[in-house]
Amino acid sequence: MKYIIAYDGGGTKTRINVIDLEGNILFDKITTGSNIVSAGESEFEKIIKGLFLDAMKALTLIADDVSLIYLGLSGADLKEDYQRLEKVCSSIFNDIKFKVVNDSWIILRSGLNKAYGACCIAGTGTNACAIDQFGNKAILKALSYITGTFGGGLDIARDALHYAFRADELTYKDTLLKTEIPKILNVKDMEEIIPLLYPTRLLDKKTFGNITGAVETCALQGDEVALMILRNVAKHIAQQTAGVIKQLGMENEVLPVVVGGRVFQIKTEIFLNTFKETLKLEVPNFKLVIPEFSPVVGSYLLALDELSIEQTKKIKSHLIKSGGKL
DSSP states (O other): OOEEEEEEEOSSEEEEEEEETTSOEEEEEEEEOOOHHHHOHHHHHHHHHHHHHHHHHHTTOOGGGEEEEEEEETTOOSHHHHHHHHHHHHHHHTTSOEEEEEHHHHHHHHTOSSSOEEEEEESSSEEEEEEOTTOOEEEOOOSOTTTTOOOSHHHHHHHHHHHHHHHHTTSSOOOTHHHHHHHHTTOSSGGGGHHHHSSSOOOOHHHHHHHHHHHHHHHHTTOHHHHHHHHHHHHHHHHHHHHHHHHTTOTTSOEEEEEESGGGGOOOHHHHHHHHHHHHHHOTTEEEEOOSBOHHHHHHHHHHHHTTOOOOHHHHHHHHHTTOBO
């Protein structure tokens, strides 16, 4: 039996699956984020290699047992990023065939039976991509706010801090965030947060994630500022998604749009409703798709595509039974 090793490498966590060609998940492990831009090259190598060696040892595999290693990675944006990633991966996997793609593509594939449509990802960061019926692709640069992208969990947390400080200084509306954020950071008030941000930011991504969670909590309580933050983010990521669709001239097609990432799990209705309303203005016939499978399974499905193996009902059934559902 041959196997596919599939990766989902995000900014917050990295997941590996080893799946046979019939869809049976035989190994599943999650560890910390592996974005090569934010984590660094040595940390990326440590995480990817560690998961690879754990999987090979656990299943007593040798290189010849592996048909393909498929990696969906955040931080795979520019040509230079791919060069760095492929160089490091070559040193890890040696002669085993592998492929690196941006993690947006694996989320797209996790929700569709074939690679056609668009995807919006909003997790730690944000991205959007689209692929037409001829295989032409469009994807955002997804580098920073300055270069045009906005709308991940880190952006929500930054906005939360911004408006909490403004409320504290009476330069904008009052908000529950002004009291909730100090609780998360175990300080008395907004004033005591300043040394954690300036001159050097001392807050890690996990803490920023907790602040993002506070925005959701406050929004569910009807906090006007928290609702505004979520509405603003939803509009931005919808516009970004419309952008990649328009780059391929697909805005008038009946088009599946897959959404994924922690931000899309926010429970307040205003977020998803605003996303759909904004996207509909420019892509009137889109169909929202919530993925059935986890992103790492999307990586596996793309590997099947790469190997020209059809995604059969039998494979889908095995994926579901062995824990591949989102």
